[in-house]
Structure formats: structure tokens, C-alpha cells
Amino acid sequence: MREAWPIRRYRALQDGELRRTLARVLPRMAEGRVRAYEDDPEAEVRRVRARDRRREAVRNPGLVERAMAAIEARGGRAAQVRDGEEAAAYLIEIARRRGATRVVKSKSMVTEELELNQRLAAAGIEVRETDLGEYIIQLAGERPSHILAPAIHRNRSQVKDVFVDAATGFGVEAPASDDLDVLTAFARRQLRADFLSADIGVTGGNFLVAETGTLILITNEGNADMVTTLPEVHVALVGMEKVVESFEDLTDLLPVPAMNGVGRRLSSYTTMISGPRQPGQLEGPEEFHVLFVDNGRSQIRGTPFEEVLTCVRCGACYNVCPVFRQVGGHAYGSVYGGPIGSALTPLLSSLRYAHDLPESLCTLCHACVEACPMDIDLPHHFVALREQAVREGLKPKGVSLTYRTWSHWWESPRGYRRSIRLARLAQRLYERRGRLQGGPGLLGGWTRTRDMPPVARETFGEWWERQEERRHG
Amino acid sequence: MVESRPIEEFTARWRSLTGIFHDARGQDPRTALGKVLTDLVPEAGPALVFEDPGFPVPDMAEWLMGFGYEPIVVRASAAGPVDVDGLPWERKNLKEAAARAALGISTGAWAVAHTGSVAVYGDRDHGTWPSLLPPAHLILLRADSIYATLGDGLRRLHFEPGGLPPEVKLITGPSSTGDIEGQPVIGVHGPARVGVLLVDAH
Numbered sequence: 247m248r249e250a251w252p253i254r255r256y257r258a259l260q261d262g263e264l265r266r267t268l269a270r271v272l273p274r275m276a277e278g279r280v281r282a283y284e285d286d287p288e289a290e291v292r293r294v295r296a297r298d299r300r301r302e303a304v305r306n307p308g309l310v311e312r313a314m315a316a317i318e319a320r321g322g323r324a325a326q327v328r329d330g331e332e333a334a335a336y337l338i339e340i341a342r343r344r345g346a347t348r349v350v351k352s353k354s355m356v357t358e359e360l361e362l363n364q365r366l367a368a369a370g371i372e373v374r375e376t377d378l379g380e381y382i383i384q385l386a387g388e389r390p391s392h393i394l395a396p397a398i399h400r401n402r403s404q405v406k407d408v409f410v411d412a413a414t415g416f417g418v419e420a421p422a423s424d425d426l427d428v429l430t431a432f433a434r435r436q437l438r439a440d441f442l443s444a445d446i447g448v449t450g451g452n453f454l455v456a457e458t459g460t461l462i463l464i465t466n467e468g469n470a471d472m473v474t475t476l477p478e479v480h481v482a483l484v485g486m487e488k489v490v491e492s493f494e495d496l497t498d499l500l501p502v503p504a505m506n507g508v509g510r511r512l513s514s515y516t517t518m519i520s521g522p523r524q525p526g527q528l529e530g531p532e533e534f535h536v537l538f539v540d541n542g543r544s545q546i547r548g549t550p551f552e553e554v555l556t557c558v559r560c561g562a563c564y565n566v567c568p569v570f571r572q573v574g575g576h577a578y579g580s581v582y583g584g585p586i587g588s589a590l591t592p593l594l595s596s597l598r599y600a601h602d603l604p605e606s607l608c609t610l611c612h613a614c615v616e617a618c619p620m621d622i623d624l625p626h627h628f629v630a631l632r633e634q635a636v637r638e639g640l641k642p643k644g645v646s647l648t649y650r651t652w653s654h655w656w657e658s659p660r661g662y663r664r665s666i667r668l669a670r671l672a673q674r675l676y677e678r679r680g681r682l683q684g685g686p687g688l689l690g691g692w693t694r695t696r697d698m699p700p701v702a703r704e705t706f707g708e709w710w711e712r713q714e715e716r717r718h719g
Numbered sequence: 720m721v722e723s724r725p726i727e728e729f730t731a732r733w734r735s736l737t738g739i740f741h742d743a744r745g746q747d748p749r750t751a752l753g754k755v756l757t758d759l760v761p762e763a764g765p766a767l768v769f770e771d772p773g774f775p776v777p778d779m780a781e782w783l784m785g786f787g788y789e790p791i792v793v794r795a796s797a798a799g800p801v802d803v804d805g806l807p808w809e810r811k812n813l814k815e816a817a818a819r820a821a822l823g824i825s826t827g828a829w830a831v832a833h834t835g836s837v838a839v840y841g842d843r844d845h846g847t848w849p850s851l852l853p854p855a856h857l858i859l860l861r862a863d864s865i866y867a868t869l870g871d872g873l874r875r876l877h878f879e880p881g882g883l884p885p886e887v888k889l890i891t892g893p894s895s896t897g898d899i900e901g902q903p904v905i906g907v908h909g910p911a912r913v914g915v916l917l918v919d920a921h
């Protein structure tokens with residue numbers, strides 16, 4: 247059961263440290279994007295081409311099969327998995343066959359979505375997150391709060407506390423200060439040992455090229471390259487919507503995540519994997535597997551919501567969203583937070599599960615549409631999801647009744663005028679120092695944290711009528 | 720004659736990403752190597768050198784020793800990688816050697832001026848561990864392999880005569896993170912320092 251939005255919201259708004267960090271980091275990333283486009287006049291042309299290629303790709307149902315054939319042709323293995331259970335079963339099978347017990351993982355939202363770590367842990371397989379942010383939250387037992395910066399909700403001294411606790415558990419020396427270099431060095435040292443001893447490496451995938459079976463991983467830290475080249479097995483879990491058609495598409499696609507997320511032309515590492523190691527090669531895995539994950543994606547295909555599948559998880563919409571900037575990722579109470587998460591979460595699971603996201607965490611300001619390199623019209627989809635929630639009867643009775651009554655009265659000018667007169671009478675009960683505070687039903691809740699001017703003693707309409715009467719009467 | 724505009728653009732972008740760059744064209748290669756290493760590596764130590772059969776620098780190990788490094792050579796051969804004495808490397812030993820090296824040296828397959836990136840290949844004849852495990856990485860880059868745009872480089876890769884390598888890594892600056900408070904920190908898992916030594920096309 248998810249916690250209710252007012253509880254999540256309250257907790258986020260009380261967290262001063264979180265809000266200070268969000269206020270500092272998010273605008274910088276958003277400005278980075280704007281500057282990067284200003285610096286590079288051709289970038290906009292490439293972005294539009296990339297968007298079109300993504301749109302074509304998500305509409306093309308044959309791409310996954312083509313990709314699978316290409317992967318197998320190069321000595322890799324490919325499979326489709328429906329959900330977390332099937333994905334975990336696939337991995338557990340490999341682990342049993344090879345006697346493997348230790349998995350290192352680089353950041354992947356799809357594995358979060360599949361709750362892969364918990365499933366593998368239940369089978370006695372230890373999973374170590376190796377992206378610095380993911381490592382921090384894994385040690386702290388939390389969820390990622392931003393797709394690019396999963397630990398953005400913690401400041402350095404809180405990170406140090408997490409590391410000091412972990413060091414005690416590991417029996418190693420704790421970081422001496424909360425200096426960023428010291429903290430990073432601690433993680434580097436600890437994780438080095440994990441990389442070198444791991445049996446299986448698990449990654450996600452930013453894109454996968456159907457033509458050549460090439461998996462693309464875009465990262466900055468270098469952990470993904472450890473995960474893909476040091477263990478004997480590499481398993482990539484790739485959302486089925488990540489497949490693009492041709493190798494040539496990469497020219498326009500590869501820069502998109504970094505350009506739009508943080509304003510860089512490319513991230514530090516863009517890794518392209520086209521198969522397991524060759525005979526005579528020592529680096530790289532002996533086995534290379536790609537699992538194409540459905541987990542609700544095929545139910546979005548072919549619907550009016552299809553374009554959300556073109557998302558490249560760049561994070562640009564998070565960075566500009568006025569709601570995200572206030573409450574951060576945990577307040578969404580779901581794996582995918584931020585604007586895109588408010589669409590993806592109900593679409594991948596069900597509206598019943600998460601209709602609060604499109605309803606309550608969007609102001610329809612359209613900042614995300616402007617920022618999105620794929621031009622995904624999220625607010626449009628939120629409105630559609632709100633309508634659907636009403637149709638499906640997901641709103642509490644009182645809420646639907648209030649809105650129905652409201653729209654009934656305001657349908658005609660007469661109803662409107664009558665409602666005004668009525669409100670003028672009723673508001674006497676709630677007027678405090680010239681503002682409305684409290685009220686019947688929904689209005690009571692609404693005015694608890696806001697106030698509203700009362701209905702004027704004479705509205706413009708009434709004044710106008712009076713003038714007319716005077717002139718003619 | 721190699722076009723100079725992409726080289727200039729590459730140099731500027733690579734440096735803006737905190738990369739170290741030395742132009743060794745027309746210079747004594749040993750002296751140039753010494754210079755770039757002074758800037759790149761704080762303290763000499765074991766140096767993992769993955770020799771590129773298409774681009775051999777026969778005296779590299781000797782020069783490195785002269786600068787106080789302990790060269791660990793990986794040389795491609797038909798039977799797989801061998802060491803200086805021609806003995807085959809084992810995967811486990813190579814991993815460990817790479818992990819304790821203070822410096823990795825490998826060749827760049829090509830580079831992109833517009834993004835300031837260098838492509839390194841991981842296949843039978845080329846390794847990516849020198850670019851990953853040591854805290855510093857030096858890339859030998861041929862001046863005629865710098866393309867203007869990412870598209871040019873990817874086209875070259877797509878039509879490599881030997882087919883697509885199992886692993887290709889486009890390196891654009893040092894290993895970095897912004898995961899704590901959004902503050903940039905370099906040298907997380909991969910190298911904190913990256914250098915390019917630009918050499919003549921032959």
C-alpha cells in the first residue's frame with residue numbers, strides 16, 4: 247500500500263535539507279541544458295531527428311525480435327521477460343549453473359521497477375549497487391529520489407553517517423571527514439573489491455540497436471564499464487521500448503541524455519557492447535545476455551499514451567518541474583518520480599494504484615514539455631488520466647459530487663449568478679479579516695493552507711446590470 | 720596533410736573537460752612522453768601498456784622504465800595476449816595487474832572534435848582495462864583519426880573491416896560524479912586524470 251499523498255507531501259516539505267539541495271542542484275542542471283543548446287546551433291536539428299527516430303521505433307513491433315536475432319548472431323543470448331519474477335528466474339538460473347553468488351550492478355531504473363535486488367537476495371544472491379548515489383541509498387536502505395542523482399536528498403554529512411555505519415559493518419576504516427573527495431575515495435575503495443570479485447554484472451541499457459544488437463550504456467563514473475568487463479557474465483535488462491532501429495540512429499541519439507539532463511555534449515563514458523569477448527580476448531564477459539523487459543510496456547503500445555515510451559530518462563523534466571523542485575522524488579511514492587514518473591507509474595501498473603500522481607503532482611504549467619527532448623506532452627496525458635480516473639470511479643464520492651454540482655451550476659449564466667448570491671450568504675460564516683478561511687466540504691481542506699478573497703459585495707456582472715437599468719429604466 | 724581544424728577543436732574541448740593534451744607531432748617521442756607523464760601522473764608506479772599491433776611503439780617499455788615506471792606489457796598475438804617475454808597472460812592476472820597499476824596506456828581508435836571524445840576498442844587486439852582500472856589513463860592518438868563530428872566517427876566504427884568490436888568506449892573526460900549534493904567530483908571508479916598524446920599518422 248502506498249502512503250497517501252498528503253503524508254508524503256508533508257514529510258518532503260518539512261525536510262529543509264532536501265529542499266535546500268533541490269533548490270541548488272536542479273536549477274543548475276536545467277540551466278546547463280539551456281546553455282548547451284545555445285552553444286551548439288546544430289543540436290536542435292539533431293534533437294528533432296532523434297525524437298522522430300524514437301517515435302518510429304516505439305511504434306515498430308518487430309524491432310525486439312530483430313534485436314534478439316542480431317544479439318544471438320554475435321554470440322550473445324537474448325530473451326524476453328514479462329515481469330520481475332521472470333527476470334529474476336532467468337538470473338537465478340545463470341547463478342545456479344555457474345555457482346555464482348555475487349552480483350555487481352550499475353544504475354538501472356528497470357531493475358528497480360522489477361525489484362530485482364530483493365528477488366535475488368531472497369534466492370541467496372548478494373547484489374551490490376556500484377553507482378555512487380545508488381551505493382549510498384543501498385547502504386541507507388532507501389529508494390532513488392532522482393533518475394540522474396539518486397541520493398540527491400542527502401547532504402554530505404548524512405552521506406558520511408551512512409558510510410561510517412557501513413564501515414563498522416564491513417570492519418574497515420571509516421571515512422575521516424565529510425569532504426567530498428574523502429567520501430568518494432571510501433566508496434571507490436570498497437567497491438573496487440566488489441568489482442574484482444563479482445561473478446555476474448547486471449546493467450540496464452540506454453538504447454539497444456536492432457540492426458547490430460549493440461547495447462548502449464551512458465554513464466559518468468566508470469562503474470558500468472567495470473560491471474560489463476570484469477565479471478564472467480554480463481546480463482543487461484533493457485526495457486523493450488529502448489530498442490532503436492539502425493546504428494546510424496546513434497549519431498543523433500547518443501548525445502540526448504547528457505545534453506538534456508546536465509547540459510553536456512556527451513557523458514564521460516558512452517559504452518557500446520556488441521557481444522561477449524572474442525576468442526583470444528581476455529577482457530569482457532564469457533556470457534552476454536540481454537533481457538527485454540515488458541512489465542506493462544506492451545499495454546501502453548498502440549494507446550494514446552504511446553509517446554511516453556519514447557522517454558530517454560534524461561531527467562530534464564525533473565529539473566524544471568515546480569512540484570519536483572519542492573518535494574523531490576520520494577514524495578512520488580513510486581520507482582519513477584518526477585513528471586515522467588507521474589505518467590509512467592499509473593500506465594505501467596494501474597491507474598487505481600497511482601492516480602494521485604497525475605492528479606495531485608502536476609500544476610499543468612507545461613515546463614516539462616518545453617524541456618523534454620522527445621516533446622512528450624505530459625500535461626496532456628495527465629488530463630487524460632484524470633478524466634479516466636473519474637470515469638473509473640476512482641475519486642472519492644464527495645469529490646465527484648462537489649465537482650458535478652459545481653459544473654452543473656456554472657453551466658448557465660443563471661446558475662452562475664445564483665451560485666454567487668448563495669456563496670455571498672454562506673461566506674459570512676467563514677470570512678476572517680477580509681479573507682475566506684475554511685468552508686464546507688472540499689473548500690475546508692483547500693483553505694487550510696491557502697486563503698481566498700471572498701465574493702465581492704457586488705460583482706462586475708451585477709454592477710453592469712445596475713448601470714443598464716439606470717440608463718434605460 | 721592532416722587537417723588542422725578538427726585537431727584544434729578537439730584540443731580545446733578535451734582540455735575544457737580537464738583532459739591533458741600534448742601534441743607530439745614532429746617531436747622526439749620519448750621527450751614528449753616524458754612531458755605528458757609529468758602532467759598526468761602524480762607519482763610513477765606500475766604502468767599497464769596495451770600495445771596496439773596496428774600502431775606499435777617498440778621502445779615504450781624502455782622509455783617508461785627510464786621515467787621510473789614499472790611497465791606491464793600486454794601484446795596482442797594470434798593466440799591471445801602475451802607479456803614482454805611472449806608468455807600468455809591469464810585473465811585473472813591481467814585483471815590484478817590492471818588494478819594495481821598507477822597508469823594505463825592504450826591507443827585511441829578515433830576521436831571526435833565536436834564532443835571532445837576518444838573511442839577505445841575492446842577486442843582481441845585492444846584492451847579497455849588500461850582506460851578503466853588505473854587512476855590515470857594515457858591515450859596515444861593518431862592525428863589523422865580525429866573526426867569533426869560524432870556521426871563521422873560512428874560511421875567509421877560501423878564499417879570497421881573487422882566488424883564491430885565487442886566493446887567500444889567513447890571517453891569524454893575523466894570519471895566523474897555529481898551524486899553527492901550535485902557537486903562535481905572526479906575520479907570515482909575510473910581514472911581521475913586522462914591524457915592524450917597526439918602523434919604523427921605514421
Ligand code: SF4
Binds near residue numbers: 557561617621622
Ligand atoms: S519525459 Fe522527456 S524530459 Fe522527462 S526524462 Fe523522459 S525524455 Fe527526459
